[in-house]
Amino acid sequence: GAVVSQHPSRVICKSGTSVKIECRSLDFQATTMFWYRQFPKQSLMLMATSNEGSKATYEQGVEKDKFLINHASLTLSTLTVTSAHPEDSSFYICSADRGTDSYEQYFGPGTRLTVT
Amino acid sequence: AQRVTQPEKLLSVFKGAPVELKCNYSYSGSPELFWYVQYSRQRLQLLLRHISRESIKGFTADLNKGETSFHLKKPFAQEEDSAMYYCALNPYYGGATNKLIFGTGTLLAVQP
Numbered sequence: 001g002a003v004v005s006q007h008p009s010r011v012i013c014k015s016g017t018s019v020k021i022e023c024r025s026l027d028f029q030a031t032t033m034f035w036y037r038q039f040p041k042q043s044l045m046l047m048a049t050s051n052e053g054s055k056a057t058y059e060q061g062v063e064k065d066k067f068l069i070n071h072a073s074l075t076l077s078t079l080t081v082t083s084a085h086p087e088d089s090s091f092y093i094c095s096a097d098r099g100t101d102s103y104e105q106y107f108g109p110g111t112r113l114t115v116t
Numbered sequence: 117a118q119r120v121t122q123p124e125k126l127l128s129v130f131k132g133a134p135v136e137l138k139c140n141y142s143y144s145g146s147p148e149l150f151w152y153v154q155y156s157r158q159r160l161q162l163l164l165r166h167i168s169r170e171s172i173k174g175f176t177a178d179l180n181k182g183e184t185s186f187h188l189k190k191p192f193a194q195e196e197d198s199a200m201y202y203c204a205l206n207p208y209y210g211g212a213t214n215k216l217i218f219g220t221g222t223l224l225a226v227q228p
Binding site for chain 1: 150
């Protein structure tokens with residue numbers, strides 16, 4: 001149990017367009033979902049924390065108008081990269097937990113975004 | 117500032133040799149520390165948590181508050197241990213969020 005999926009696994013978009021990445025918890029309800037960004041050969045950098053039904057909490061330096069996060073249900077969170085630029089090209093990973101009594105985060109497989 | 121440091125990007129050992137993956141953290145409170153592992157072509161998954169004090173796949177890690185370290189150890193490495201290992205810290209231990217701060221990771225390569 002505790003599987004998290006992401007869609008798409010890989011996406012290429014043109015500069016200036018927007019792209020949406022979905023994160024789903026398949027067999028559990030995720031109170032909180034997290035969005036990370038990973039640069040090549042670097043660590044995971046937390047971008048934002050999203051709770052179902054409320055606004056996401058963004059980490060310092062992350063533009064909330066650039067990276068729109070919607071957590072509409074207990075099983076789905078979406079990250080929309082708006083007006084994408086080549087520097088937004090990266091590996092985006094989501095994770096989810098079961099709630100405050102659960103310490104473990106369950107990670108998705110990641111989405112490779114390439115902006116041309 | 118809250119920070120997790122993994123000084124080694126790559127650690128290469130021979131099968132059967134002991135392994136120690138280093139992790140140091142910077143945090144003034146009582147942190148919750150984890151080791152996550154990512155095998156080739158797989159997603160990140162939890163290996164162990166300092167509170168549980170378990171041995172998972174032969175790995176152990178002890179929290180040393182005096183040295184602010186949480187090194188991961190295994191007495192005899194196996195080839196299947198080859199993976200990327202990330203040390204992570206939750207600065208809100210016991211709080212309302214499970215936010216994680218990750219180290220840069222260490223790639224463990226176990227040679228036959």
